[in-house]
Amino acid sequence: METIFEDLKFRELINQVTNEKELKKKLEKEKIVLYAGFDPTAPSLHLGNLLVILTLKRFQNFGHKPLVVIGGGTALIGDPSGKEKERELQLKEKIEENKEKISKEIKSILGEIKIYDNFEWLSQINLFSFLRDYGKHFQVSEMISKESVKLRLSSTGISFCEFSYMILQAIDFLKLFEKENCQLQIGGSDQWGNIICGIDLIKKIHKKEVFGLTLPLLLTKSGKKFGKTEKGAIFLDRNLTLPYQFYQYLFNVADEDVILLLKRFTFLSKKEILEIEKEHFKDPKKRLAQKVLAQKVTEIVHGSEELKRVERISEILFYGNLKELKKEEIKEAFYNVPSEKISLKEKKISVLDLLKEGKVVPSKSEAKRLIQQRGVSVNGEIILNSEKNFSKNDALYGKYFIIKKGKKHYFLIEIE
The missing domain is CATH 3.10.290.10 (RNA-binding S4 domain)
Incomplete structure (x- = not known):
């Protein structure tokens, strides 16, 4: 029987992993608790975040227990990872509003899982506790060697506020280890440094080994960031990215990208994906693989009824029966025309x-x-x-x- 690790390998979902041999052994022997974190800095998650959520779902399907941390505390500080300049500080009220929306998006895919807000524990730490209980475990020389910090130091600089972010995220991993015996954190490739900080903190305080795994950066073969358009990110919220626009973005991916995206964004089996690949390249103009990708991911995010609706819009446009469009569908169908x-x-x-x-x-x-x-x-x-x-x-x-x-x-x- 296939293991979760073999599934992740087939889907090319592993970018970096700590102590791969031990983690593989642990995943084969027992069911573990793992988590991923999301800062509510926007009112919706996007396609890049969706990859992390779907990876949590894969672990869930193999019997493991996923948790989510929504960074109500860390969002007040701002993660410097992948950012060329300092983020604007967010208002607490706006973060709370975003948190509610993001929680709904996560639960629509993962079900009624435990979602923690790190404001719960970070807000209880006073300055002396932060420095004595946590700060003493971090060497400045190691902190400035992290890629996200090095990048900023060589360009616009970094404030102490954002510099301390990695300690706060490390505390998240520590708290979940103490509360839930959480043994694995997953995240995007830009989170590697932050994840390592959490692993090190748990080892120093509890003398236990935990693990980290990052997913690859989503790039197309042409080098562009997948999930981004000239107008910005492709969001999961229908009010920010219309469902038909979401469907069309996936339907229009290039032939050289589509099979990898089917592996990463759908729950189709290895056998099914290989069959689709074989059929697709017999006649790529039919866009079979792109259609399956658009159908599967739209259904995951927006549901089966919404998928039927956007496919109906697509069919109307293909055959030119424009009078069949409903009033509210017209702007949606022609979202990208002059x-x-x-x-x-x-x-x-x-x-x-x-x-x-x-x-x-x-x-x-x-x-x-x-x-x-x-x-x-x-x-x-x-x-x-x-x-x-x-x-x-x-x-x-x-x-x-x-x-x-x-x-x-x-x-x-x-x-x-």
Whole structure:
């Protein structure tokens, strides 16, 4: 029978691990408690965080007990890891608000697991206790050798506030070891230094060995950070990243990236993934692997009903039946196309004015030329007559004109 470690290896989910031999042995012999931490510095987790949550879920599926720490305390300080400059300090009220939202996202995937807030114990430590009980176990020379600190010291510098962050995270691991006999911390590759601090602190105080494991940085073959777009991160919260946008981001990943992403982001078996890979590369244009990836991950994050809805939107757009879109789905379906708001000064507007005012074309003569070439459709209907007029009643829901120019360029015009 396959072990959790073998599963992680197949999925290429191990970047660094402490004492691999001993950890493998422990995972084969017993069920352990492990944890990952998330600072509530934003109102939602993103795709990079999702990889950590799904890895906790993998351990859970193998019978281990995952815990989560939400950094209500550490978020007040700010983690310097992976940051080129000092973070802006967050307000306690905002952190509390973010904490509630993030907890819901985590529980929607992991179920009713224990979620700790490190404010609970960090807020109880006074300055003398911090220095005497914890600070004495940390050598400054070792702290400044950590990659995140070295990077900042060589550029913008680092405040004592952020410099102390690694001690606070180490205390988290210590507290969970004492409360829950937690023996493993997992996190992103940028958390290696912080994780090692926790392992060392437990060893110095309790003379016990615990373990750390980091996941690889999510990069595409082209070197770009997976889960990021020009407009920012792909969030799990539907109000920050629309479900259709989330689905489309995954559907549009490159062929050279998709199989690895299926391994890391889905619970498909090794056999299933290898079969999908074989079928996909028989005819990559069909985008079989991308479709499976988009379906599986959208269902994990947004649920089966939402997956059906976004697939329906996708089908409507593919076949051009735009009038089947619901009013609230129109902006979602065309989230990434040029959009313009116009007002109807008269009761009617000519198609030439509609195209020019909607910035579909620079001039009426260009609009006329496109219509003659059958290169314009409005709300799914090809325009054959350049004298055609539209009223508000012709707009979808009295508000939207969806223009298609050529074979694939869409524009959204909204009537004010």
